[in-house]
Amino acid sequence: MSETLFTKIINREIPADIIYEDDLSLAFRDINPQAPVHFLVIPKQAIATINDIAESEREIVGHLYLVAAKLAKSMGFADDGYRTVMNCNEHGGQTVFHLHLHVLAGKPMGWPPYTDKLKV
């Protein structure tokens, strides 16, 4: 797959507010936050979309959730709660084609998550 700006963040070619890093993943604050706390947890391995996750990559994807929970605890919002979102392709609203888990926190979230008035 072609390199995205998230690969550039991993390689420190463009700046980001990085809050966590380990061998498999990186977490950094979203440049356009949609909640008081909004960061992204991404795999260092470039996977374009949920549709592209290979069986052999299941541990990497599970790891993203473990990192989200670890950071929720260390940042103090685990008990209040939070939302994780992973958008896929056009209808899902995905704009960066490097897998990423949104973590949103710091206020009660509405449901359903979309704001349009279309009936399902």
Ligand code: 5GP
């Ligand atoms: P998506 O729409 O693909 O689910 O989410 C992409 C997210 O990446 C968006 O929430 C957007 O604000 C964030 N984003 C896009 N470009 C940058 C950037 O250069 N730096 C950071 N920190 N976040 C970015």
